[in-house]
Amino acid sequence: MLKKYIQKSLKTKEILLMTHIVVGYPSLDASMKIVEEMVKAGVDLIELQIPFSEPMADGPVILKANQKSLELGTTVKGCFEFAQNVSSRFDIPFLFMTYYNILYKYGVQSFVEDMVKVGIKGAIIPDLPPEEGLEYEEAMKSNNLCPIYIFSPTTTDERMRYISSCGKGFIYCMARKGVTGKTTQFSNELDEYFEKCRKNTSLPLAVGFGVKEKADIDYLKGKADIAVIGSQTIRLVDEKGIEAVGDFIKGL
Amino acid sequence: MSNDRGYYGEFGGAFIPEILVATFDELIRQFRKVKDDPSFWQTYSDLMSNYSCRPTPLTFAENLTRHFGGAKIYIKREDLNHTGAHKANNVMGQGLLVQRMGKTRVIAETGAGQHGVATATMAAKFGFECTIYMGEVDVKRQRPNVFWMEQMGATVIPVTDGTRILKDAINEAFRDWVTNMDNTHYVLGTACGPHPFPEMVSFFQSIIGKEARQQILELEGKLPTRVFACVGGGSNAMGLFSGFPDNSVECVGVEAAGYGLHTGQHASRLCSPDATVGVAQGYKTYFLQNDDGQMKETHSIAAGLDYIGVSPILSRMHQKGEARFESATDKEVIDAVKLTMKKEGIIPALESAHAFAGAFREAAELSSDDIIIINQSGRGDKDIFTIADAFGDPKWREFIKEKALDYK
Numbered sequence: 001m002l003k004k005y006i007q008k009s010l011k012t013k014e015i016l017l018m019t020h021i022v023v024g025y026p027s028l029d030a031s032m033k034i035v036e037e038m039v040k041a042g043v044d045l046i047e048l049q050i051p052f053s054e055p056m057a058d059g060p061v062i063l064k065a066n067q068k069s070l071e072l073g074t075t076v077k078g079c080f081e082f083a084q085n086v087s088s089r090f091d092i093p094f095l096f097m098t099y100y101n102i103l104y105k106y107g108v109q110s111f112v113e114d115m116v117k118v119g120i121k122g123a124i125i126p127d128l129p130p131e132e133g134l135e136y137e138e139a140m141k142s143n144n145l146c147p148i149y150i151f152s153p154t155t156t157d158e159r160m161r162y163i164s165s166c167g168k169g170f171i172y173c174m175a176r177k178g179v180t181g182k183t184t185q186f187s188n189e190l191d192e193y194f195e196k197c198r199k200n201t202s203l204p205l206a207v208g209f210g211v212k213e214k215a216d217i218d219y220l221k222g223k224a225d226i227a228v229i230g231s232q233t234i235r236l237v238d239e240k241g242i243e244a245v246g247d248f249i250k251g252l
Numbered sequence: 253m254s255n256d257r258g259y260y261g262e263f264g265g266a267f268i269p270e271i272l273v274a275t276f277d278e279l280i281r282q283f284r285k286v287k288d289d290p291s292f293w294q295t296y297s298d299l300m301s302n303y304s305c306r307p308t309p310l311t312f313a314e315n316l317t318r319h320f321g322g323a324k325i326y327i328k329r330e331d332l333n334h335t336g337a338h339k340a341n342n343v344m345g346q347g348l349l350v351q352r353m354g355k356t357r358v359i360a361e362t363g364a365g366q367h368g369v370a371t372a373t374m375a376a377k378f379g380f381e382c383t384i385y386m387g388e389v390d391v392k393r394q395r396p397n398v399f400w401m402e403q404m405g406a407t408v409i410p411v412t413d414g415t416r417i418l419k420d421a422i423n424e425a426f427r428d429w430v431t432n433m434d435n436t437h438y439v440l441g442t443a444c445g446p447h448p449f450p451e452m453v454s455f456f457q458s459i460i461g462k463e464a465r466q467q468i469l470e471l472e473g474k475l476p477t478r479v480f481a482c483v484g485g486g487s488n489a490m491g492l493f494s495g496f497p498d499n500s501v502e503c504v505g506v507e508a509a510g511y512g513l514h515t516g517q518h519a520s521r522l523c524s525p526d527a528t529v530g531v532a533q534g535y536k537t538y539f540l541q542n543d544d545g546q547m548k549e550t551h552s553i554a555a556g557l558d559y560i561g562v563s564p565i566l567s568r569m570h571q572k573g574e575a576r577f578e579s580a581t582d583k584e585v586i587d588a589v590k591l592t593m594k595k596e597g598i599i600p601a602l603e604s605a606h607a608f609a610g611a612f613r614e615a616a617e618l619s620s621d622d623i624i625i626i627n628q629s630g631r632g633d634k635d636i637f638t639i640a641d642a643f644g645d646p647k648w649r650e651f652i653k654e655k656a657l658d659y660k
Contacts, residue, residue: 052545052546053414053546053547054414054419054423054532054533054547055423056269056423056426056427056533056534057269057430059427060413063413064413067413067414070546075544076544076545099532100267100531101530101531101532101539101541101545102544102545104529104530104531104536104545105528105530105541105543105544105545106544106545126269126270127267127268127269127531127534128267129266129267129268129269129270129273131257131266132257132265132266132267149270150269150270151270152269152270152271152273153271154270154271154273154274154275154433155270155273155274156274159273163270174270174271177271177430177431177432177433178271178427178430178431179427179430179431182431
């Protein structure tokens with residue numbers, strides 16, 4: 001489903017844009033407005049992060065957003081309601097991003113079934129390697145949802161093929177080591193890595209980690225199918241307010 | 253005892269981000285090699301005897317035994333390790349592994365500061381660069397340990413995110429590791445975290461149980477009835493328990509009851525109904541968490557026990573009834589420290605004093621034919637600021653006030 005949407009969209013665009021929000025940061029109302037700004041500005045997919053108290057793979061910006069959202073009382077149930085609202089209002093695919101404990105405590109099967117109910121199309125779980133995620137993968141696939149798995153610069157060819165066989169929709173390629181939100185030098189040195197990713201999967205490629213300006217996206221055109229902007233929009237909301245998000249995205 | 257992915261029953265596993273998969277593969281490969289190589293254990297044990305006073309004594313606590321009038325009480329003296337705690341066993345072992353992997357930098361989390369000091373010491377000895385992550389709250393309550401880490405050349409980074417204690421320091425260490433794994437090894441301090449850490453840390457700590465078993469057989473010609481250890485992450489307990497797999501020996505782990513189990517402000521995962529199974533910090537075990545899976549704040553007078561999770565190996569032992577888990581409140585712990593000092597001239601760390609408090613509760617009900625061993629995982633005199641505060645000693649307070657004036 002997602003794969004088809006991506007392939008169809010790529011007929012009219014050189015590269016698609018996926019953005020990210022932490023649900024409930026800086027508030028639930030603000031999250032709704034940010035999504036609205038993003039959709040109006042032409043974003044193709046949005047990741048809704050369900051906050052977790054121990055976001056191990058996230059850098060300082062998203063980490064603080066997770067904490068703040070939880071302090072304000074965001075619950076998993078609240079995130080499902082939010083997801084239902086945005087997916088009924090806006091006609092682009094929404095994905096969940098969160099850590100495995102959120103699914104585990106909810107019950108993996110129920111979590112996946114409720115994703116279907118609220119219209120979420122897939123999920124990214126950065127602390128769930130495919131080897132640990134058999135129950136999740138099966139539940140997702142049998143409900144026609146996309147488990148999005150990750151390639152990293154340290155992933156071997158053989159492992160990329162294995163991960164690709166577990167995933168659906170697209171593959172998320174980390175552009176570099178480290179956590180979210182730090183700078184990445186998008187230069188030709190990365191060409192080889194993206195070629196390796198491409199060679200080992202037939203799924204579309206999304207590239208994230210450190211994508212924050214037009215030059216980064218220009219570089220990724222032709223190499224990736226989707227550019228992922230994560231921490232940068234949160235930073236922008238912190239510094240300039242929600243209204244700045246739309247213009248920023250149009251500028252990309 | 254674990255399968256390929258480090259499962260103990262349903263507990264354990266390796267819930268790691270993709271970027272670390274290759275690093276863990278290499279770590280597991282190197283660890284398997286040293287574990288299967290008898291000459292490695294010899295090298296390790298020589299290093300520990302030459303650098304860290306091993307074997308540590310098994311002290312007969314004659315006065316405490318008479319005081320309770322029940323079982324004979326022995327104390328395994330891990331406090332006499334270099335740097336004052338059992339943490340040395342683990343870090344020196346991992347240090348040897350780091351040398352074999354050719355890495356040049358080590359990072360670690362620390363709660364009470366014992367593991368941080370031990371890691372900084374190991375790094376100084378082996379010539380590694382060293383960064384220690386420590387929750388801001390713990391930096392404040394354990395300044396003397398921060399002082400020593402820095403003097404030994406380590407960089408101490410206070411962690412200001414989350415609840416600013418041990419678990420947050422672990423998250424931050426992982427964030428460093430996913431960036432710098434090419435030259436860096438993460439010296440995890442306890443038998444928790446993703447596979448192979450629970451198995452690896454338990455392997456190095458098993459030196460405690462090996463020695464204790466041999467010592468008690470030499471001294472008494474028989475095995476103890478019960479052995480007691482405090483349980484934070486669970487590494488000193490794993491170390492002691494592993495020496496006594498016999499059905500006749502009951503292993504008792506004592507968790508932190510903080511202000512009392514009924515108050516919710518504690519760190520008891522296995523002996524309270526408050527914890528449930530979850531996945532965080534890379535492994536599956538009992539966590540103190542809410543219904544959404546968000547981790548709760550924990551409390552213990554002992555920073556080293558103030559933690560949300562527990563070794564997956566202990567969770568499995570708990571489930572199978574291979575160990576019994578009890579708890580001790582902050583107040584019981586203070587009383588146990590006081591009694592041990594008065595009766596034996598020995599100062600247990602607040603962490604270790606949980607094991608003493610648990611053992612003291614049961615000593616009198618046993619007969620003089622019974623033997624119990626208490627693991628004194630660390631020494632308390634290093635934590636003079638915390639213990640003096642906990643005792644509320646007015647003369648100490650005066651001293652600090654006057655000392656502060658000197659710095660004006």
